[in-house]
Amino acid sequence: MGKYLLEVQDLKTYFKVKQGYVRAVDGVSFAIAPGERVAIVGESGCGKSVTALSIMRLVAQPPGEYKGGSILFEDMDLLDQPESVICKIRGAKIGMIFQDPMTCLNPTMTVGKQIAEGLRLHLKIRPDEARKRAITLLEQVGIPAAAERYHSYPHQFSGGMRQRVMIAIALACNPKLLIADEPTTALDVTVQAQILELMNGICREFGTALMLITHDLGVVAGMTDRVVVMYAGKVVEEAPTEELFANPRHPYTLGLLESVPRLDQVRDEELRTIEGAPPDLLAPPPGCPFMPRCAFARKQCLTMPPLDPLPKNEQHRKACWFDITDPKVQEYAERRRAAMEALKAKALETTGNKTVTS
Amino acid sequence: MMDTPIEKEREDELEALLEVTPALAQKRRSQARIILDRFLRNRTATIGASFLILLFLFCFIGPFLTGHTNPNQPNLLAPDAAPSLAYPFGADDVGRDLLARAAVGGQVSLLVGLASMLVAILLGTAIGAIAGYYGKLLDNILMRITDVFLAVPTYLLLFVLSASFTNGSVYSIIVLISIFGWTTAARLVRGEFLALKEREYVMAARTVGAKDFRLMFRHILPNAIGPIIVNATLLVGQNIILESVLSYFGFGVQAPFPSWGSLISDGQGQINTDPKLVFIPGILIFLTVLSCNLVGDGLRDAFDPHMTER
Amino acid sequence: MGRYIIRRLLQAIPLLLLLSIFMFALIHLLPGGPEAILVNPNMDAEGRKALRASLGLDDPLPIQYLKWLANAVRGDFGFSFFTNQPVSTVIAERFPPTIELFLLALLLSLILAIVLGTISAYRQGRFIDYAITTVAYFGISMPIFLLGLLMQEIFSRRLQWLPPSGITTAGMSYDAFNGFLDHMLHVAMPMLVLAITFTARWSRYMRSSMLDVTKQDYMRTARAKGLATTPLLVRHALRNAVIPLITVVAIDFGSVAGGATITEGVFAWPGMGQLFLRSLDQRDFPVLLAILMLSAFFVILSNLLADILYAIMDPRIRYS
Numbered sequence: 007m008g009k010y011l012l013e014v015q016d017l018k019t020y021f022k023v024k025q026g027y028v029r030a031v032d033g034v035s036f037a038i039a040p041g042e043r044v045a046i047v048g049e050s051g052c053g054k055s056v057t058a059l060s061i062m063r064l065v066a067q068p069p070g071e072y073k074g075g076s077i078l079f080e081d082m083d084l085l086d087q088p089e090s091v092i093c094k095i096r097g098a099k100i101g102m103i104f105q106d107p108m109t110c111l112n113p114t115m116t117v118g119k120q121i122a123e124g125l126r127l128h129l130k131i132r133p134d135e136a137r138k139r140a141i142t143l144l145e146q147v148g149i150p151a152a153a154e155r156y157h158s159y160p161h162q163f164s165g166g167m168r169q170r171v172m173i174a175i176a177l178a179c180n181p182k183l184l185i186a187d188e189p190t191t192a193l194d195v196t197v198q199a200q201i202l203e204l205m206n207g208i209c210r211e212f213g214t215a216l217m218l219i220t221h222d223l224g225v226v227a228g229m230t231d232r233v234v235v236m237y238a239g240k241v242v243e244e245a246p247t248e249e250l251f252a253n254p255r256h257p258y259t260l261g262l263l264e265s266v267p268r269l270d271q272v273r274d275e276e277l278r279t280i281e282g283a284p285p286d287l288l289a290p291p292p293g294c295p296f297m298p299r300c301a302f303a304r305k306q307c308l309t310m311p312p313l314d315p316l317p318k319n320e321q322h323r324k325a326c327w328f329d330i331t332d333p334k335v336q337e338y339a340e341r342r343r344a345a346m347e348a349l350k351a352k353a354l355e356t357t358g359n360k361t362v363t364s
Numbered sequence: 365m366m367d368t369p370i371e372k373e374r375e376d377e378l379e380a381l382l383e384v385t386p387a388l389a390q391k392r393r394s395q396a397r398i399i400l401d402r403f404l405r406n407r408t409a410t411i412g413a414s415f416l417i418l419l420f421l422f423c424f425i426g427p428f429l430t431g432h433t434n435p436n437q438p439n440l441l442a443p444d445a446a447p448s449l450a451y452p453f454g455a456d457d458v459g460r461d462l463l464a465r466a467a468v469g470g471q472v473s474l475l476v477g478l479a480s481m482l483v484a485i486l487l488g489t490a491i492g493a494i495a496g497y498y499g500k501l502l503d504n505i506l507m508r509i510t511d512v513f514l515a516v517p518t519y520l521l522l523f524v525l526s527a528s529f530t531n532g533s534v535y536s537i538i539v540l541i542s543i544f545g546w547t548t549a550a551r552l553v554r555g556e557f558l559a560l561k562e563r564e565y566v567m568a569a570r571t572v573g574a575k576d577f578r579l580m581f582r583h584i585l586p587n588a589i590g591p592i593i594v595n596a597t598l599l600v601g602q603n604i605i606l607e608s609v610l611s612y613f614g615f616g617v618q619a620p621f622p623s624w625g626s627l628i629s630d631g632q633g634q635i636n637t638d639p640k641l642v643f644i645p646g647i648l649i650f651l652t653v654l655s656c657n658l659v660g661d662g663l664r665d666a667f668d669p670h671m672t673e674r
Numbered sequence: 675m676g677r678y679i680i681r682r683l684l685q686a687i688p689l690l691l692l693l694s695i696f697m698f699a700l701i702h703l704l705p706g707g708p709e710a711i712l713v714n715p716n717m718d719a720e721g722r723k724a725l726r727a728s729l730g731l732d733d734p735l736p737i738q739y740l741k742w743l744a745n746a747v748r749g750d751f752g753f754s755f756f757t758n759q760p761v762s763t764v765i766a767e768r769f770p771p772t773i774e775l776f777l778l779a780l781l782l783s784l785i786l787a788i789v790l791g792t793i794s795a796y797r798q799g800r801f802i803d804y805a806i807t808t809v810a811y812f813g814i815s816m817p818i819f820l821l822g823l824l825m826q827e828i829f830s831r832r833l834q835w836l837p838p839s840g841i842t843t844a845g846m847s848y849d850a851f852n853g854f855l856d857h858m859l860h861v862a863m864p865m866l867v868l869a870i871t872f873t874a875r876w877s878r879y880m881r882s883s884m885l886d887v888t889k890q891d892y893m894r895t896a897r898a899k900g901l902a903t904t905p906l907l908v909r910h911a912l913r914n915a916v917i918p919l920i921t922v923v924a925i926d927f928g929s930v931a932g933g934a935t936i937t938e939g940v941f942a943w944p945g946m947g948q949l950f951l952r953s954l955d956q957r958d959f960p961v962l963l964a965i966l967m968l969s970a971f972f973v974i975l976s977n978l979l980a981d982i983l984y985a986i987m988d989p990r991i992r993y994s
Contacts, residue, residue, distance in 0.1 A: 062898055068799075090902070097900035104898075109891040113990055114913050123909075124899040159989040175899065512692055515977075517969035519932025521700070523954055524962070528703045605817045609936060612819050613951070628820065635827055642827075646820050654815035 101176030118156030238295035409662020423470035488549025496557025601656030772945030783872035791880020813874025924980030928973035
């Protein structure tokens with residue numbers, strides 16, 4: 007096997023609608039090494055969930071289509087394999103947990119059976135053996151009285167407990183990679199911490215690689231080795247976690263980091279936001295997708311910049327023509343910001359329509 | 365990749381870049397227009413609606429236009445006539461004009477179907493609204509009554525009732541069919557009212573002093589109207605079937621008013637020799653009810669398109 | 675659970691009582707009376723009065739009702755005005771053909787509806803879905819009697835495959851096996867007519883239920899576990915999708931009285947429905963009342979059954 011456990015190369019996943027194709031994932035590339043913990047961050051609709059679903063080939067075939075690229079898992083291109091092979095990989099080599107634990111479990115099947123199902127399917131063990139292992143798993147994810155709870159139904163559990171069950175299901179067959187799609191977004195803050203710790207602990211213990219999808223930068227900071235930032239179906243920046251937080255090099259990442267409210271902020275200072283809205287993925291404008299909202303944008307942004315490493319740092323890649331730490335670049339950005347404000351004010355006063363955005 | 369060195373920018377190039385940022389202006393269509401558009405995009409529903417309109421024209425205006433107004437005039441000179449210019453649908457065994465009988469029969473069936481639907485919907489909505497809005501004891505009583513009506517075997521009781529009460533007139537049949545048709549609407553409306561009356565906008569209206577009646581009809585009902593309309597449309601189809609069954613067994617509208625059901629029972633004796641006597645009213649019933657169902661389902665999808673495909 | 679059932683049964687009793695009063699009153703409001711039908715038209719007024727008195731029709735209505743009720747709770751529904759047989763016997767005779775019709779239609783429809791509904795949902799938007807939906811619309815939009823007439827015309831007269839009516843071929847006597855075959859040929863059409871109307875409705879419910887279920891998140895979880903399509907559909911989707919269907923089926927049981935009556939009328943099938951129509955004609959009050967009460971009881975029972983089934987099949991209800 008090559009250096010990486012998972013290598014996504016130029017993945018394109020589109021959705022066919024009446025008016026054409028929605029380009030949910032439009033040329034995404036990244037890699038995950040064995041045991042590595044990687045976060046995929048971005049706002050809603052940037053394509054991170056679709057990327058994860060594509061890896062598992064869970065995207066509904068109409069209207070979804072895998073338009074290009076490859077997904078190499080243990081050197082095998084998952085996009086090329088027949089469904090029967092993929093079924094053997096799902097659950098056994100790659101496990102996945104989803105966002106909303108309240109709806110992710112079959113309400114008419116006991117929790118234990120749902121765990122045991124995966125075990126029996128992939129490990130071909132006898133029912134009583136599967137039951138024993140399922141109970142062990144329940145204990146490992148922190149469900150008290152596991153032996154009785156084996157026979158409970160999902161609606162008898164709280165959200166946090168259900169997510170623990172989901173983790174048990176996903177990790178039952180000891181997969182090499184765990185994909186977690188916003189696992190804590192639907193949970194209370196206190197429970198969030200517990201679940202994250204649980205995931206972290208188990209992954210470390212079994213050497214499972216983790217692909218954590220989230221829009222919460224706070225979660226990223228504590229849990230991951232590397233971060234991939236996505237916007238409008240494309241990767242815009244990628245770096246080791248600490249490096250990304252200390253030294254963001256893409257305007258979008260900068261905007262994300264700046265928008266997180268800080269405890270040491272001056273009280274009356276306005277919260278910073280990124281003006282505007284993500285582009286229409288049906289007909290994305292040419293070039294860099296962030297351009298309409300970018301303070302640093304210039305004419306050459308009409309061509310999409312490649313995702314290239316920084317001159318001094320191989321690990322850190324960005325998809326931007328400019329060095330945003332350069333003072334001259336920053337000065338230009340200030341002038342552009344001022345001009346955009348003026349434009350917005352003018353539009354507000356002529357149409358009075360507050361839905362005009364820039 | 366080398367970072368691009370920055371140059372002095374001219375103001376108009378800045379301006380040009382700003383143009384790339386699109387200004388979003390939203391045009392809002394009215395609620396009703398949105399629903400209508402969705403309905404029209406549904407081909408089968410539109411076909412159904414068109415058929416119903418044509419049917420109405422055929423039954424109510426057709427006879428006058430074509431001069432075939434008399435469904436009961438026997439013409440023993442032309443028994444079992446085949447379709448011809450004088451008798452576009454042919455004639456039955458005593459020479460009655462089948463076109464006139466089909467059209468006038470249609471008038472009766474459609475009238476009964478629609479009118480009984482209106483009565484049932486009005487009754488059902490009123491009962492459901494009161495039950496859902498006031499809740500507690502009133503709701504309990506009304507729902508028990510609804511249960512009684514629902515527990516009754518509909519057709520059996522309709523047969524008994526029509527033998528007892530009706531004089532075969534159209535109005536009595538309308539009343540009869542409405543008696544059993546209101547229950548679904550009542551349950552539906554009650555459900556909607558129970559849910560909607562807890563919404564904030566209702567409480568807001570109440571704090572401004574709106575009285576019960578006004579709350580019910582100006583605020584809650586308009587939001588419940590979608591399912592009611594769907595139910596009403598489907599009810600028309602159901603009632604037409606009910607009426608045809610009654611007429612077929614001789615319990616419905618009596619002579620001299622023909623109805624599609626009675627046309628079939630009249631004609632079934634000759635099904636061997638002259639199948640069109642059964643076939644024509646039969647097809648008419650079927651197509652009418654089918655259209656009602658298609659339109660009803662189309663309306664349901666137009667009001668609540670929770671399916672992304674189809 | 676047991677308490678729930680008992681409570682519902684107890685609730686059903688006042689309902690039945692109310693219904694009995696309601697229907698008793700209704701029947702006795704029928705114009706004319708049995709004496710108009712039963713008798714020799716030459717019988718004089720004296721004779722008619724005597725007949726009415728002997729049938730107990732002279733007592734005030736409430737008394738008649740109470741008398742009837744007292745007997746009914748003991749299972750004695752009186753005597754048929756027409757044949758003087760005990761009503762229970764008359765009905766018991768007619769019961770099996772109707773039940774046979776109903777059960778056969780039910781079984782066939784349930785299987786067909788689940789299969790067709792699942793296929794339709796799984797292949798949503800494709801040709802097979804349109805085809806099945808079209809046939810379903812056909813079944814819903816056709817009045818039962820018309821369907822019956824059409825089938826008689828096609829299968830009996832044109833194709834000569836099946837006998838047009840009745841339960842046996844008149845004038846023939848068969849041995850056991852051929853008799854069975856003959857019986858099957860006779861039951862085929864009326865059973866199919868009922869089955870078509872049921873299947874049309876239920877398959878659409880099943881389709882819509884399956885569509886809802888397959889969009890649920892837990893289906894995605896199951897797929898992510900590595901389940902292939904067939905076990906996925908059967909073990910996860912079906913289990914959840916049939917729950918609302920079963921309740922609709924149980925509720926539809928209640929309306930079978932009407933459908934069966936019409937079908938029996940068209941096919942001259944000697945069941946309770948045909949008995950009802952005849953008794954209505956003859957103003958045979960005791961029989962009418964008994965049939966109505968039985969049907970109402972059946973409706974209430976099936977509603978109760980629907981609730982119980984729902985509670986059994988959905989653990990969220992069972993354990994809450």
